[in-house]
Amino acid sequence: MLTVNDFQEAAARLKNVIHTIPLSTSCTFSAMTGAEVYLKYENQQKTGSFKVRGAYNKIMKRYMEGNLKAVVASSAGNHAQGVAFAAASVGVPATIVMPRSAPIAKVAATEGYGAKVVLHGSVYDETYQKACEIIEQTGAELIHPFNDEDVMAGQGTIGLEILSDLPTVDMIFVPAGGGGLISGVAACVKQINPRIQVIGVQAEGASAIVDSFHQDSIRPTATAHTIADGIAVKEPGDLTMQYINQYVDQMVTVSDAEIASTILMLLERTKQVVEPAGAASLAAVLNQKVDIKGKKVVCVMSGGNIDVSFIHKVVEKGLVTRHRHIKFSTIMPDVPGALENFAHIVAEQNANVILFNHDRVAADLDIDEAIIEVVCEVSGDEHANRLLKALKKGGYDIYSKKQGGYELFNKK
Template sequence: MLELKDFEAAADRLKNVIHNIPLSTSCTFSAMTGAEVYLKYENQQKTGSFKVRGAYNKIMKRFAEGDLHAVVASSAGNHAQGVAFAATAAGVKSTIVMPRSAPIAKVSATQGYGAEVVLAGNIYDEAYAKACEICEETGAEFIHPFDDEDVMAGQGTIALEILRDLPGVDMIFVPAGGGGLISGVAACAKQINPRIQIIGVQAEGAPAIANSFRTGERTPSDTVHTIADGIAVKTPGEKTFEYIKQYVDRVVTVSDDEIASAVLLLLERCKQVVETSGAAPLAAVLNNKVDVKGKKVVCVLSGGNIDVSFIHKIVEKGLITRCRQLKFSVLMPDAPGALEHFSHIVAQQNANIILFQHDRVQTDLEIGEAIIHVVCEVGGVDHAKRLIDTLTDDGYKVFTSQI
């Protein structure tokens, strides 16, 4: 079992390697929740995520033992970069197996750190199977992304830093996929101060740890489907789940819409690019998955390696979730001047039309009717309601599922 000295030894290996990123407080998120909200920006960490901690600790510990010559890893991206960085630093060959769905930015970054990248399978579990094949064929050592105590010890150094900066912390919210990060943080923090609550956060579309925590035994998910690719894992680790059962207080889930909204808020309010899995803890806090009022709360924002080509999709999803964009349809007469009148009402309400589709051929329309599908920029729920109410008062039949 991991002891406090294991985390301290890992911190010693990492002290001249990783970035020292103090906790940041957020007045905005504190006001929104009634808690003292602090953010641990691991998106600013070397290689762009916390994963470098565990990978570097494992590889350097094994390298010091004198018989490490090549390593293989499987990863959706962040562990890949951590292993590639650490292996190159140690002067050993690294081969990384990534799912075909891995963001291009993560593939390129992994290659940039000196690894050979092999794309196989559509999810992590399939990439893992391929990595095991390569290890059998080549004799290289497999560096597990989460189910390894040396890896967990490296990830758990985050807890040492949190308690250094905020000794009185009440709750730590941690993303959970395979369980390496949350098991390490929980084991470390609880051995220092057992009263600290550790809350795991999963995506609703990949709830294996949440389900396992509820049943008390490892319960794989049949499928995973979420925008949070970094925590899209079907099966929790055997070792990690034992630590989770012992040290974690609760595991909650958040929707993709809630995650996207958190990513957008971090961009707007904190000027921070945080990947979807990394934003899950903040999503849980902002959406009251746990009562945090009056508590000192830390959200571990685990990484920032988001594909630039994917950001606009997340931002758009976040805008719709927060009702900054309003999607609706309106039934109107198919007559001259009808569109002009509609547009005039929208303009009077200071809403901006950014998408417009005029449909005269929908099968359930009466003769002389048309339906228009609209996306407007609005200032939030209250603004959206005023626009809908004004259109309704003017006789329009409005259809929307947002408000």
């Protein structure tokens, strides 16, 4: 079992290798939640995530033992970069198996550190099977992304740093996929100060640890579907679950919409680029998954390796979730001037039309009608409601798009 000494030894190996990133306070998030909210920006870490901690600790420890020849890992991206960096540091060849859906930026970064990348499968569990095949063929050593105590010890050094910066912390929120980060942080923190609560956060579409935690047995999920690719794991490790069951206080889930909204807020309020998995911890805090009022709370922002081509999709989802973009349809007479009247009302309400589709041939329309589908930019709920009320007052029924047709907003 991991002891405090294991975490201290890992910290010594990582000294002068990783970046030292002190906690940052957030007045905005503190005011929103009624707690003292601190952020641990591992998105600023070397290789762009916390994963370098565990990978480097494992590889350096094995290298010092003198018989490490080559390494293989399976990863959605962040562990891949950590292993590639660590292997290059000691001159050991590395092969990384990544899912075919891995962000291009993560694949390129992994290759940039000198590793050979093999694309296989759609989620971590399938890449892991391929990695095992390569190990059998080559005799290389597996560097597991989470189910390894040396890896967990490296990740747990985050706990030492949090306690050093904020000894009076009450609660630590940690993203969880396979469980290496949360098991390491929880084991480290709880052995030093059992008073501190550790809360794990998973995506709703990949909730294997949450299910296993509540059922007190490992419960794999049939699928792992979420924008948070870094924590999209169908089955947690048996070792990580032992530590989670022993040391973690609560496990909660957040939706993709909540994650996207949080990423957008981090971009706007803190100017930080955080990937979906990394934003899960703050999403749980902002959406009040746990009562934190009056507490000193730390959220671990576990990574920032988000593909630039994917950011606009996440931002768009966040804008819709926060009602900064509102999508609706309305039916109007198909006569000259009808569009002008509609646009005049929108302009009067200081909203901005950013997408517009005019359909005159829908099957369920009368011959003298047209339906328009609109996306408007507004400042939030209150502004959106003002716009919809003004349109209704102007004689427009507002519809939302549903499967197979349209549904009237606010039927009552």
